[in-house]
Amino acid sequence: MVRTPKEIITHLLSSAGITVNGQQPWDIQVHDDTFYKAVLHNGSLGLGESYVQQQWDCERPDEFFARILRANLDVQVKKSLSFQAEILVARLLNFQTSSRAYRNGSAHYDIGNDLFEAMLDKRMTYTCGFWEKAHTLDEAQEYKLELSCRKLQLQPGMHVLDIGCGWGSFARYAAEHYGVKVTGITISKEQAELAAARCKGLPVDIRLTDYRAVHESFDAIVSLGMFEHVGYKNYGTYLQMVHRCLKDDGLFLLHTIGGNTANPFTDRWLNKYIFPHAMIPTIRLIGQFIEGLFVMEHWQNFSVNYDHTLMAWYDNVVQHWDQLKSRYDPTFFRMWKYYLLSCAGSFRARKSQLWQIVLSKNGVPGGYRFNLP
Structure with a gap:
């Protein structure tokens, strides 16, 4: 029996102790079912883009990321052909030349x-x-x-x-x-x-x-x-x-x-x-x-100090958001939040x-x- 993207992703998250639409702070709330296909096809790229697009939310994204990384879910999701092509290009080209x-x-x-x-x-x-x-x-x-x-x-x-x-x-x-x-x-x-x-x-x-x-x-x-x-x-x-x-x-x-x-x-x-x-x-x-x-x-x-540092940076951004939001829109805030908290989770894991x-x-x-x- 062929499982749907929703069934596959739900099962993977469950193996990391994460329940879709669950009650724990690290559980995710899915608002748009296209989230499942995005993650299955594009891995971490799809996960981040779907978050910025408000397809899902989580009370404690930092702990969510720590749990999926400890469970090695990133390597369990099959890498797409586009990702393999990106790796090949990165190995062939120098993206850090002086001009770049x-x-x-x-x-x-x-x-x-x-x-x-x-x-x-x-x-x-x-x-x-x-x-x-x-x-x-x-x-x-x-x-x-x-x-x-x-x-x-x-x-x-x-x-x-x-x-x-x-x-x-x-x-x-x-x-x-x-x-x-x-x-x-x-x-x-x-x-x-x-x-x-x-x-x-x-x-x-x-x-x-x-x-x-x-x-x-x-x-x-x-x-x-x-x-x-x-x-x-x-x-x-x-x-x-x-x-x-x-x-x-x-x-x-x-x-x-x-x-x-x-x-x-x-x-x-x-x-x-x-x-x-x-x-x-x-x-x-x-x-x-x-x-x-x-x-x-x-x-x-x-x-382990970087986890603490990143959480302090996140707290500062939240605290000062009223002063920043005239220049940075809500989409940027979700992107920046995802950046800081996903990195904190990576160091925690x-x-x-x-x-x-x-x-x-x-x-x-x-x-x-x-x-x-």
Whole structure:
């Protein structure tokens, strides 16, 4: 007997403890039965698009996503021919070339500074905060910035390169608290303008440029949440640039989301609507490209902190929505809600990781050490 799309999807969700039109916060309420066909044919892309189109709702989408990912439902739904074609194209082409990088970055980071000012902490740090000693988002992000500076062993007078500097949170913190000079680079015009304004009066130089155009020498290099946009076809170029620009006794701190398995691009819905042509690295891929260039001094996983961070960002967006809704319509809000809560569910299910990796060129004499804040 051939089962209908509704029967197949209902059965799959049931195996993850999710009941269609059930009473638990993680159960989904289906408003349009075309939802079932969309998910069966297009997997995560269909799931996200049908949510934005209001075909279904859920009281706690973050917990819904955590449950379906823990149950590995994403791999149980048969991949469509179009998805297989997308994988083939991604393997053949380089979607993160210098010219494409600006378009990819602008699609997300130039949405509007007002949105990110409302969503993020007071320093506008768009990466995972560390919550072990924090009670608020501001505290969690400041702890992360302090920890990052200590891992780099910053000293007054050093010159630091910040690859993917965002709105200048690390550059400003390091300049204020450690007396260093910082060169920050970003490919987002909106970020560059606001970062320069926020770092005014400090020894911070914000440049609108691609990492491939940097050729100076630096005492330390940091990259907080930018490596996800590099793409594996450019890992060699990226890490060779870091090696070339880092002084022989310097340290490189790589802060990146990580995956358990390699894929040529991120989740299909996120790839289409949030982070075009992003790719999440794996331990094997990073190890492959640092071999022969760097000594791995320290590798730390803080993935559970990203769940907490994403939920704090979501709460901030909800809290400030009255001020934002004149510029962003309800469809955008559902899209942004889906982005933040689906990612929170992925980290909660331990499908996504967050790594801080400290690399040196020749090995730290006597071994690498840093003090916790």
